[in-house]
Amino acid sequence: MASEQGLRRRLLAIARKCFWYRLMAGTWGNLSARLDGRRVLITPSGVEKTALKPGDLLLMSLDGRVLKGRLRPTTETPMHLEIYRARSDVGAVIHTHSPYALVFAVRGEEIPIVTVEAASAIGHRVPVTRYVRPGSLEMAEEVVESLGDGMAVLVRSHGVVAVGRDLDEAFHTALLVEEEARTYYLARMLGEVGSLDPGEVEALRRGFLESYGQPGKKMRIGD
Ligand SMILES: [Zn+2]
Numbered sequence: 001m002a003s004e005q006g007l008r009r010r011l012l013a014i015a016r017k018c019f020w021y022r023l024m025a026g027t028w029g030n031l032s033a034r035l036d037g038r039r040v041l042i043t044p045s046g047v048e049k050t051a052l053k054p055g056d057l058l059l060m061s062l063d064g065r066v067l068k069g070r071l072r073p074t075t076e077t078p079m080h081l082e083i084y085r086a087r088s089d090v091g092a093v094i095h096t097h098s099p100y101a102l103v104f105a106v107r108g109e110e111i112p113i114v115t116v117e118a119a120s121a122i123g124h125r126v127p128v129t130r131y132v133r134p135g136s137l138e139m140a141e142e143v144v145e146s147l148g149d150g151m152a153v154l155v156r157s158h159g160v161v162a163v164g165r166d167l168d169e170a171f172h173t174a175l176l177v178e179e180e181a182r183t184y185y186l187a188r189m190l191g192e193v194g195s196l197d198p199g200e201v202e203a204l205r206r207g208f209l210e211s212y213g214q215p216g217k218k219m220r221i222g223d
Pocket of ligand 1: 076
């Protein structure tokens with residue numbers, strides 16, 4: 001299991017990558033990672049992620065108490081905690097307002113699976129929640145319900161919530177949701193676009209989970 005200091009540094013590295021890939025801008029977006037069965041690290045409210053220091057992250061219990069940290073946690077904390085409580089397999093949650101995905105969130109339109117990459121690494125269409133106010137308990141519940149046992153969901157008129165077994169996988173999910181939204185958006189400008197066959201999506205997803213990357217190792221994303 002990762003040490004608390006190691007996880008703090010990893011969370012900051014992934015936050016910087018969210019900026020480089022234009023998944024986040026300004027102070028928008030937030031990230032969290034599970035330290036163990038009861039505690040998570042989470043980004044503070046209103047601080048640009050590239051300005052964060054390891055000590056700025058809040059250590060919180062899953063029931064919402066701040067255990068360590070002097071800043072106020074992200075206003076989306078209820079949603080992060082609700083996901084960890086509902087999904088023991090989730091080790092990290094990333095919330096972005098990435099631009100192409102936001103176009104679909106604004107339209108209330110799900111993102112279908114149109115590429116083999118999304119089929120493999122996400123494995124399902126990305127659904128949209130109904131409109132819920134940011135930071136509300138209602139948003140937390142709605143996101144958990146729409147997410148189900150999936151990897152990502154669009155929050156109506158707001159943004160993306162992506163999850164993974166660890167920070168690298170959650171980042172990869174958030175990036176792929178944006179890439180899929182952009183590809184689908186551009187392809188649709190040229191005409192009608194069909195989704196991949198559901199049976200093929202299932203086979204690609206299974207193949208990815210069984211044999212992608214290096215044997216016995218998790219996905220590796222650079223710093
Ligand atoms: Zn947001």
